[in-house]
Amino acid sequence: MLKLPENFQSYGDARRAGFMRLKEAKENGARVVGVYCSFVPHELILAAGASAVPLCATSEEPIAAAEADLPRNLCPLIKASYGFAKTDTCPYFYFSDFIVGETTCDGKKKMFELLNDIKETYVLQLPSSRNAAALELWKKELIAFKEKLESFYHITITDDDIRQAIRRKNRERKVMKTFFELGTLNPAPISGYELSTRTDSSGFELNIDKRCEAIEERIAQVQADWEANYKGKPSNKPRILVTGCPFGGVRDKIVKTVEELGADVVAFDSCSGVREKIELVDETMPVMDALAKKYLNINCSVMSPNNTRIEYIGEMIEEYAIDGVLEIILQACHTFNVESHLVKKYVTGRGMPYLMLETDYSTADAGQINTRLSAFLETIG
């Protein structure tokens, strides 16, 4: 019998249900590996017969506990990740066999050193450029990670296992991308709030095939509804592209608010948006080369330089017929914050309105954000 956290009885219903679901899965033999970031290749975890689960990181609630060990002026995502772990309030962290971190930003990589005291945290050394030497280093890191999975679970992972996992994960990428591409339709057939909430929460389903089926079902419903009721009646609501940091923790404060103010958020250039879905893993290459190549190409601001992100924003502006770009920066995220200068230069250079909001998970600035968003929409007209 697996143990539940000490304070389990004080948790809300949803959280208790999450714990019970994971507990049951684990008792039935499920292997669970906790991940924070899209740079971690899920294929290897899948090939080990395990599920990669996203860990809780988007609530203000555990931040106070995290600040006992971490500096206050750190990114809220990092503080929340650590706080959830420390307070035993994330079922996915609690029941993970081990955690996989990665050297993306400075705050995260140092936080992982502390996290390792709570639960074993294996850290992938991600290079910050995309040249041949970096690719070689990254491939070696992925091979070492595969070996880690093998020794942890006392298994052997074959190339065929990985190849099969690549196919399953590519299918999921295509499904998720199709879901996001509903945003290209006019009028927008689904709110940005729903699009992003649904994709984020779909990660909590341990079975990748069930995940795909649930999203495919929603795509079919939305498409049918649009064909029947909205097709041919374009809306003149401003169409917004959201870019920048992971925004799950400020979704209500920003995405929901801007939609309530009369805009449609139709596109997401972000970690849980299409950023990781753009490029599939090449199914014809040797598996480790294919994985290394795909994952090193993710357009995160930790890469230097990261021109491909700007180029992709340009393509998205066309593809989704965008009227304004809204960049969300989490407090103390230096890489996205600095890079926002380049994004602004590019977007405004195209004569398109751009707004950058720097914020954290608190609601202290909700009023000011509302004013900025309203004014932004007024400039779009």
Added chain:
Amino acid sequence: MRYIGIDIGSTASKTVVLEDGKEDICFTLPTGWSGKETAMAICKKLDADKDGDRIVATGYGRVCVDYADKIVTEITCHGRGGSQLFGTDCTIIDVGGQDTKVITVSGGTVTDFLMNDKCSAGTGKFLEIMAGRLGATMEELFALAEGSDPVPISSMCTVFAESEVISHIGSGEKRGDIAAGVVDSVASRVAGLCTRHGIRGKAALTGGLCNSPYFIQRLSEKLGVPVETHSMGRYAGALGAALIARQGGKSFR
């Protein structure tokens, strides 16, 4: 028909009334603790009437004006009012009670803007608190500062800066020098925001500090370009709102 702009700011509420063939009316009331009560007081003073008036509300308390026909943010209104006062291509710097904003106006419309961080450094609130600490009104603060030698006040946070002012008082610094330091600190913060955003066309100050030539001089020095102002600068937001009311359009109820 009267076209009325009401700007409920965090400190002062400004009203501008435009009526064809009549002289423009403008007046200010302190916002006090309740924007709603201030909005009602303005309504009474105007003797506002549903059919004969078209009203646009703006400012942080814009939603308190429940009798308004339309609500527009202070950024758009300052841009609109500023372009009337200073020309259709300019950069409006509005130092408000709780927000400072730099607004780019091209061809008469707002194309871009930047607001201060969520803290009150570089806003009117900072000056108000420091004036209180020095036992002076805002007018007296500027009078004291003029011709004095500013002591450095380096804290960005209003609460910390207040402690810094207290320690200057305790160590016997001259009141005028501290006042000059306070004004200098706000001018630096505002200039920093302007530099970050970029000044296009001429720079113009709107909001409550328009009436202080000393502040405008300090800001111009820090920016390295002359900052213009206007006797109506304080009313730029309300004027913009009134102009939007006059312009009309389909979004009016």
